[in-house]
Amino acid sequence: MDTAGKVIKCKAAVAWEPNKPLVIEEIEVAPPQANEVRVKIVATSVCHSDLYHLYEGMHKDGFPVVLGHEAAGIVESVGPGVTEFTPGDKVIPLFLAQCRECHFCKSPKTNQCANGRTEAMSPVGSRLSCKGKKIYQFSGTSTFSEYTVVRQINLAKIHPDAPLDKVCLIGCGICTGYGSAVNTAKVEEGSSCAVFGLGAVGLAAVMGCKAAGAKRIIAVDTNPEKFDKAKIFGATDFVNPKDHSKPIHEVLMEMTNGEWTSPWSVWGTQQSALHSTVPAWGVSVIVGYTLIQKFSAQPGDLIPGRTWKGSLFGGFKGKDGVAEMVQRYMDKKIMVDEFITHNMGLDQIMEAVDLMRKAQCVRAVLKTSPQ
Structure with missing residues (x-):
């Protein structure tokens, strides 16, 4: 794509401090580095885990941050060393990584990944910035944004015909x-x-x-x-x-x-x-x-x-489990559409947050860009 290798300016919902509303800002998303992938987020949804970090459990030092981890999108560009993905692939970001190489990933006894937590919640490895300030990346994903950058071990390739504004929910709640x-x-x-x-x-x-x-x-x-x-x-x-x-x-x-x-x-x-x-x-x-x-x-x-x-994550290994569950949806073996009670745009994110806090929705899906 013509944006490959360039900084992308786009909209994102930024949490500047705890217990305060998210603010739609223009952020800068740097190109992916080694073993990283830049993804155009097509749809994301609000999960209670996002609310927990915003209103209940996050220390003030963890801000500013772009939250969001239940989403689906399209690969925009890849960094050096990326072998699993190419631009145009449909993908789901993973808060639970799967490197397939560590002793945890090779064991059938766990879905943990020994390499999964490295800089997963840190401004050090984040490619996001706003107003000249580095933005923390949430759970290695930060999907309340039109674009994000994730490590390839935090990304699952899914069925090319999957409707992204539906299967985004498979990235967390449904699998869990x-x-x-x-x-x-x-x-x-x-x-x-x-x-x-x-x-x-x-x-x-x-x-x-x-x-x-x-x-x-x-x-x-x-x-x-x-x-x-x-x-x-x-x-x-x-x-x-x-x-x-x-x-x-x-x-x-x-x-x-x-x-x-x-x-x-x-x-x-x-x-x-x-x-x-x-x-x-x-x-x-x-x-x-x-x-x-x-x-x-x-x-x-x-x-x-x-x-x-x-x-955690229903015992599914990240990449394998998400791809499997998307296929089950495509084969009409599990329900997904029935979880969606609201469809909104990214600029309505605080309405979606309020619906979740008041238990007035099952899932509100935010469409960030056309599929």
């Missing part, structure tokens, strides 16, 4: 929830499951439980308006903890007569989910940001045979 059921909990056919929390990740977990063949999927949330959406993805029952005077785990055990396999939980519900499982073989999976939450268990909670697991 779906894989938590299929890969981490390893839900068995004919089992009973519960999903605590019905945001995008929870709904994807419901979808994963159904795909694995669970006979009963109980959706747990304090907002009954979410149940209709959960039914679309496969939920068979809905429980609102506010409707019961007894602890929710007792309600669930009574509903299933103790025949329980794989409750799945997001932050804030860890103990309830664990205690909902049958002591002899139950599995409980923790998903989502839990850095500000503390939880504990007694030895007697686990000794009988329960398993308590954590899951």
Whole structure:
């Protein structure tokens, strides 16, 4: 492309300081360096992890920053040493890298990458700047921008016909929830499951439980308006903890007569989910940001045979998992469009942020440029 090797000026949503609105600014995106790829972002969405860093967990030293990590785009240019990508490829940026060479990437036991965290949240390796100041890059991606630069280990090539304004959601939430059921909990056919929390990740977990063949999927949330959406993805029952005077785990055990396999939980519900499982073989999976939450268990909670697991990105290896899930979408084996409740432009990003903070959307997709 005629922009290759040149600085690109484009729009981006910049977080100048914590607890303040994002500001649409003109930023400069430098050309990619060795083993880096510059990507034109076509669509991105707001995930709760972005809100966490903006409003809940980020130290002031981590600003200014361009947030965003759930997106899809087209390769604009590549730096020296890049062998996997060429201009025009459709891609999804990865917050969870896969170098395919380290001992973690070569192991089937984990989706971690030993080379994945290098300068992932630092201005040192960032190619973004605004008003003469280096901008921190979020999770190695920074997709709230018309263009970004990522390392080739933080990028997955996807099906050339994939609609980028849909499959962008596969870059985080859908893989995280779906894989938590299929890969981490390893839900068995004919089992009973519960999903605590019905945001995008929870709904994807419901979808994963159904795909694995669970006979009963109980959706747990304090907002009954979410149940209709959960039914679309496969939920068979809905429980609102506010409707019961007894602890929710007792309600669930009574509903299933103790025949329980794989409750799945997001932050804030860890103990309830664990205690909902049958002591002899139950599995409980923790998903989502839990850095500000503390939880504990007694030895007697686990000794009988329960398993308590954590899951990052649903256990999917970055490049392989994203390409696989996009293919499943193209083959109509998973739902994606049904997660999208709002379509907006990048300049409406604060509206999307407010919708997420108020739990008034599942996913709002921001279109940053034509596909």
